[in-house]
Amino acid sequence: xxxxxxxxxxxxxxxxxxxxxxxxxxxxxxxxxxxxxxxxxxxxxxxxxxxxxxxxxxxxxxxxxxxxxxxxxxxxxxxxxxxxxxxxxxxxxxxxxxx
Amino acid sequence: xxxxxxxxxxxxxxxxxxxxxxxxxxxxxxxxxxxxxxxxxxxxxxxxxxxxxxxxxxxxxxxxxxxxxxxxxxxxxxxxxxxxxxxxxxxxxxxxxxxxxxxxxxxxxxxxxxxxxxxxxxxxxxxxxxxxxxxxxxxxxxxxxxxxxxxxxxxxxxxxxxxxxxxxxxxxxxxxxxxxxxxxxxxxxxxxxxxxxxxxxxxxxxxxxxxxxxxxxxxxxxxxxxxxxxxxxxxxxxxxxxxxxxxxxxxxxxxxxxxxxxxxxxxxxxxxxxxxxxxxxxxxxxxxxxxxxxxxxxxxxxxxxxxxxxxxxxxxxxxxxxxxxxxxxxxxxxxxxxxxxxxxxxxxxxxxxxxxxxxxxxxxxxxxxxxxxxxxxxxxxxxxxxxxxxxxxxxxxxxxxxxxxxxxxxxxxxxxxxxxxxxxxxxxxxxxxxxxxxxxxxxxxxxxxxxxxxxxxxxxxxxxxxxxxxxxxxxxxxxxxxxxxxxxxxxxxxxxxxxxxxxxxxxxxxxxxxxxxxxxxxxxxxxxxxxxxxxxxxxxxxxxxxxxxxxxxxxxxxxxxxxxxxxxxxxxxxxxxxxxxxxxxxxxxxxxxxxxxxxxxxxxxxxxxxxxxxxxxxxxxxxxxxxxxxxxxxxxxxxxxxxxxxxx
Numbered sequence: 001x002x003x004x005x006x007x008x009x010x011x012x013x014x015x016x017x018x019x020x021x022x023x024x025x026x027x028x029x030x031x032x033x034x035x036x037x038x039x040x041x042x043x044x045x046x047x048x049x050x051x052x053x054x055x056x057x058x059x060x061x062x063x064x065x066x067x068x069x070x071x072x073x074x075x076x077x078x079x080x081x082x083x084x085x086x087x088x089x090x091x092x093x094x095x096x097x098x099x
Numbered sequence: 100x101x102x103x104x105x106x107x108x109x110x111x112x113x114x115x116x117x118x119x120x121x122x123x124x125x126x127x128x129x130x131x132x133x134x135x136x137x138x139x140x141x142x143x144x145x146x147x148x149x150x151x152x153x154x155x156x157x158x159x160x161x162x163x164x165x166x167x168x169x170x171x172x173x174x175x176x177x178x179x180x181x182x183x184x185x186x187x188x189x190x191x192x193x194x195x196x197x198x199x200x201x202x203x204x205x206x207x208x209x210x211x212x213x214x215x216x217x218x219x220x221x222x223x224x225x226x227x228x229x230x231x232x233x234x235x236x237x238x239x240x241x242x243x244x245x246x247x248x249x250x251x252x253x254x255x256x257x258x259x260x261x262x263x264x265x266x267x268x269x270x271x272x273x274x275x276x277x278x279x280x281x282x283x284x285x286x287x288x289x290x291x292x293x294x295x296x297x298x299x300x301x302x303x304x305x306x307x308x309x310x311x312x313x314x315x316x317x318x319x320x321x322x323x324x325x326x327x328x329x330x331x332x333x334x335x336x337x338x339x340x341x342x343x344x345x346x347x348x349x350x351x352x353x354x355x356x357x358x359x360x361x362x363x364x365x366x367x368x369x370x371x372x373x374x375x376x377x378x379x380x381x382x383x384x385x386x387x388x389x390x391x392x393x394x395x396x397x398x399x400x401x402x403x404x405x406x407x408x409x410x411x412x413x414x415x416x417x418x419x420x421x422x423x424x425x426x427x428x429x430x431x432x433x434x435x436x437x438x439x440x441x442x443x444x445x446x447x448x449x450x451x452x453x454x455x456x457x458x459x460x461x462x463x464x465x466x467x468x469x470x471x472x473x474x475x476x477x478x479x480x481x482x483x484x485x486x487x488x489x490x491x492x493x494x495x496x497x498x499x500x501x502x503x504x505x506x507x508x509x510x511x512x513x514x515x516x517x518x519x520x521x522x523x524x525x526x527x528x529x530x531x532x533x534x535x536x537x538x539x540x541x542x543x544x545x546x547x548x549x550x551x552x553x554x555x556x557x558x559x560x561x562x563x564x565x566x567x568x569x570x571x572x573x574x575x576x577x578x579x580x581x582x583x584x585x586x587x588x589x590x591x592x593x594x595x596x597x598x599x600x601x602x603x604x605x606x607x608x609x610x611x612x613x614x615x616x617x618x619x620x621x622x623x624x625x626x627x628x629x630x631x632x633x634x635x636x637x638x639x640x641x642x643x644x645x646x647x648x649x650x651x652x653x654x655x656x657x658x659x660x661x662x663x664x665x666x667x668x669x670x671x672x673x674x675x676x677x678x679x680x681x682x683x684x685x686x687x688x689x690x691x692x693x694x695x696x697x698x699x700x701x702x703x704x705x706x707x708x709x710x711x712x713x714x715x716x717x718x719x720x721x722x723x724x725x726x727x728x729x730x731x732x733x734x735x736x737x738x739x740x741x742x743x744x745x746x747x
Contacts (some may be wrong), residue, residue: 021727030724091723098721 006047008092013040027079027089034075100150101163103143104180104233107190110140118219126215130208131278133218134201137225141194144412147189148726156610159184162235169238174295181298186613188432190230190363190441197225197353199583201448204346208452217257228355232362236297240363244282244327246276247356254351256345267339274336278326282363285319288312302369310374317370317377321384324360328414335670337411338395341403345450348403353410353446354439361414361435364421365428368612372424379424379512382505386519389415391668395528397533399459400462400654402449405534406442409482409486412523413438419516420501423508428612429605430500433598435492440590447584448479451576452538452571456545459571463652465546471573474581476539477608478588479565485591487528487634493595494522498524503626507617514620521633529639536645544652545571563743623732 013036020033042061049057083085114136116130125132151159160183169176182190201221208214227246234240256268289296292308305313324330329337340352351357364371364381371378389412396408417435420427453460455472469476485492488499502524506517573579598604605614617625655660663669718729 018731022724022731027725059315094723097723 003046003047003051007044010040010044010047011042014038025090025092027082027091030091031072031075031079035068038064100147101161101182104161104163104164104182104602105175106143107140107147107179107194108226108229108233110136110143111222111229114222115226117220118215118222121215121494123215128507129215130201130205130218133222134198134205136222137194137198137201140225140229141191141198142186143188143661144194147182148191151182151184151187155735159610166295170649173427174290175295176238177297178234178239179235180233180296183611185366185432185607186232187360188436188608190229192436193225193228193232193355194600196439196443196587197221197228197350199586200346200350200354200443200447201452203349203580203583204344207346207450210643210739211344213257217254220253220257221346221350224254224351228359231359235299236295237282237289237301238296241279241282241286242290244323244359245279247351247359248272248279248327251275251340251351251356254347255340256343257347257432261268261342263339264342266296267336267342271340274333275326276664278323278360280656281319281322285316285323288316288319292316298366301657302367305369306373308373313370313374314377317367317374318380320363320367320370321377321381321720323384324363325384326360327363328357328360328418329411329417330360330384330415331391332717334391334411335667335674338407338667339405341401341407345446345453347404348407349446349450353442357414357653358417358439359416361431364418365612368421368425368428371422372613373584378422378424382508382512382516383420383422385415385417385419385422386516387415388412388418389523390519390526391415393523393530394660394664395667396530397526398657398661400463400466400665402534402538403446403460405462406445407444409527410442412527413486414440416498416501416520416523419520420504423504423516423617425613425615426507426617427501427504429608429614430497430504432499432612433595433604434494434501434610436598437485437497437591437594438589440594441482441493444478444482444584444591445486445589447580447587448475448482451475451580451584452479452573454580455573455575456571459545462534463650464545465492465538465656466541466650467539468573469539469544472575474575475584478581478584479539480535482591483531485595487531487638488524488630489634490631493591493593496595496599499630502630503619503623504617504619506621506626507619509617509620516620517626518662521629524630525633525637527633529641532638532641533645536641537650538647541650544574544650556708580591636668 017033017037017040018075020036022032024030042064045057045061045064047054047057049061069082079089082094085095114133118125118133121129146417147161151161160181163180163182165178165180167175168178204214204217204221208217211217224247225248227243229243231240231243231247234243253269255271256265257687258264259268283434286296291299292312293301293304295301322333325333335603337357341348343352392408392411392413392415394408396405396412399405399408413434417431417438420431420434451472452465452468455468456465459465476629481492483492487610488495502517502520505520506513508516601648621629656664657665666672
């Protein structure tokens, strides 16, 4: 199978994720969309690794997974504490950081 | 021997430091420390003088190099002293008259609780003045020049609790600044022209420079001299400077500091000789000032201000002589020295009169004092005879020489300058006779004076006034004051004769200043005769006006000229209208430009940045998703740009 197809899939997933980040208000869903974008990138990395025949892309994919795992921990903790204080998981409600 | 030169300056400088830093502990002995330091300096001066006399005329220049002050590659300023015949003359005058005046001040300032500080300032003045005349380059001279200005400021304003004294001090300082600026510009021009400002190279190679440059330097030096020596047009400060204590007027504003301008011109003779246009300006300034000061001196009723007008006029003679070039340099200095004696004596006499008259300065409230103050009368009288040029006394020899030199300049200028000098001599005789008659002769106008504030409302201040302004009891001053007056009177009588005996002053100074005999259209005897006629006319008119008629104790209204002269010939009004008003208009328009143009640009920039920021602030709305949009937008733009660049 032509590896370029994986790149098309990756772009599609990234676009879905980005759209989700921009239009959804629920923090959990926004968060999942971010994960989706990250994994779309991972797919692209692995594909490029395959296309170029070296391991660089795969290594970076592992790094991305590590960072994403850490980010999930922190992000979920923030969302949970936000929900506890405000009784809402909407990202638009948390808009106090402005001038 | 050279090593002694620094001690001349060091002794009074040490005195000033000790007295000004020593605090109240020294109050009891401070005045004697000051006098001792001044006298020590005089003794060093005499030792050096004896040393110079022992040498040949060509080797009478001692140089003492102390240290290099500013060593920058092509800009070398050294602290070097030069003692030659010219500076030696000044050193002896400054320390000699200075020591006498220190002694006099011990008595004069006896009841002043800030006497120690007064002596500290006097010593500071001596140190600065000696630095001025001993410096071997113009930059070091400038240090002394500023130092005497500072000391003058401090001493004019010594009684700073009087607003008039504080104002006079500020006025003197400001007017002097104008002159000082001239000196600093002259030094810069010298450095630009010659690459140095040491006396040797500058004066030795003066003729190498173009005449235009030399004229510029000379005119700037003249401006400096005008400021320091109270010459027209920077003369307005001297009259007000009389607010200071009388010993200060005698030392600084008669004998020494105000003659620094003459020293500067004579010292820079080589530059002036090569710039005839500047010399002409110098003579004009001198001639105008000698008449100006004399006319002012005629109208003043304040004894010190009358003497101040006279000082201005006599320095006018010196500047005139200095402007004549080698014909006049020696006589300028000779008149300077004799003037130092008799004018200091006259001022000390005036101080002694004031001391005995409850500090009254109005001559219309004097009269008939010769009975009460015989010593003051005799010493003042000898000073008077000396200044009007009575035959045989100092002023006769020195002033006569200047008048002869003025005629000897030749041509129409010579005639005009000579005539001015002659008229000046007549007016000098007039105003000095007037001072003499109003003070020591005539009826005793200080008796039965109405108290100064007859309409004192309450009883208490009236009683106070009674105590303070009761009828004065004129009395002779203590010995500590009369002795300096007697010594100065000796100088006034004999100095001229002594200097002139076998032209010894001429031979003494000639190696430094150079000398040439002009060819006078008139014989010396004719000039002397004409001077005598002027003298008799001046004295005669004064006697007719003030000797034979009683002097009214309130000044009559007087003619237009008298009223103008009472106001210093409108010099303050002129300064006010032209300089003060002009300056105000200038500053106002500058402030306007500053507010509208400069501030406009600055404020406009700030306002537009502020407005823009206000708009940009709206982007910061706190919604995480809108930030995300901008991030995506930015990323998209970057990617698009990268692709576009690739495609190109």
